[in-house]
Amino acid sequence: MNELTALILQHFNNADSSPWFPCLGQKLAKEKWKTLEKQTGLNKDNYSTEACLINKKIADLYPLAHVLQNQIPVFPVPFELALNNEKNNIGSYNANELQALPIQECLDDAFEWLKFENSIIDTIRALVRNIHLLKLEDNEYDVSYSLPNIPFSIFVSIPSQRINNDSLRVAEAILHETMHLQLTLIEEEMPLVNQSNQKYFSPWKNEYRNARGIIHALYVFKTIREFIKKILMTDINQSNQKFLKKRKEEIESQLISLCDFDKSEALTKQGSLLTMALLRLT
Structure with a gap:
């Protein structure tokens, strides 16, 4: 296992709180x-x-x-x-x-x-x-x-x-x-997904997509959810606060609908590890 791979896996374990993976983007x-x-x-x-x-x-x-x-x-x-x-x-x-x-x-x-x-x-x-x-x-x-x-x-x-x-x-x-x-x-x-023709329902696209499409959406929207949480902890005006709270609730309901996706056979061991962390909502 090379240094970058080890670092990625280390970040996967913390994907529930900082899914944008601080400092990893620079190395990638x-x-x-x-x-x-x-x-x-x-x-x-x-x-x-x-x-x-x-x-x-x-x-x-x-x-x-x-x-x-x-x-x-x-x-x-x-x-x-x-x-x-x-x-x-x-x-x-x-x-x-x-x-x-x-x-x-x-x-x-x-x-x-x-x-x-x-x-x-x-x-x-x-x-x-x-x-x-x-x-x-x-x-x-x-x-x-x-x-x-x-x-x-x-x-x-x-x-x-x-x-x-x-x-x-x-x-x-x-x-x-x-x-x-x-x-x-x-x-x-x-690799995060295996070769598979299996389709999964995407609450964002309102259609069935392959495992790669689902894990990308899950990763992106979990990041947005955590970012919104950070903004909501600050002093912002009522209009922005109302908008962000609604957006956060929408994303959370979509994430919850994928609660069993981490068990999918279409995911590699690494993909399952990432997905499991992304699905943790705190």
Whole structure:
């Protein structure tokens, strides 16, 4: 067992309280950068979402803005993904819209929420190299995603105008996708699921999914639940408190519905260990 594998397993035992695994993201990212440069020539200096998509070292789209003290650039959606997004009525903001609309303000406020836990911000710094902004017609609806073949990029929708709890929703989306990136890197170090065609009901998708989809959702939403708990322990206004309490209750009811998933034969020993810890609610 190498040092990184041992560290991952150590974090699995504490997944009930700190599922974002403080400091692990930095070590996972360091290993991934080594592999990525060896396989593709991409490194921290020339990384781009476009390069991952077309497997060529090219300059990415021009940044629309930066966040987190100018450490993370914000981009529109690359052309290679834009057409597919349009089929699902998902657009992309341009530079003019970013200047005319309060999008940057909302994004900055989202990162202020994420700063409630320093180790979460450190994990985001380590794992998110590009943020791509999605535009939706309905500001009450949220969309975010990340892709396994793009290891350091996330895609997040931002409302075109300020509305109640918008920055909290965006903060959740950023954390959500960062945790998908982290768990994918963990899976590259150790398998969490066996080859299995078995399907399980997902309370988040309201459909049946394979074991990998379930363990990813479980990991992401347990992290969000624990992060919300931390914010609720601080002095926040009544509107934010009401929103977060409701969100926490929703996630808890969804987690409880998966109470026996850790016993699934589709999980490896390591996957079962992680799942068991994630299902502990305190």
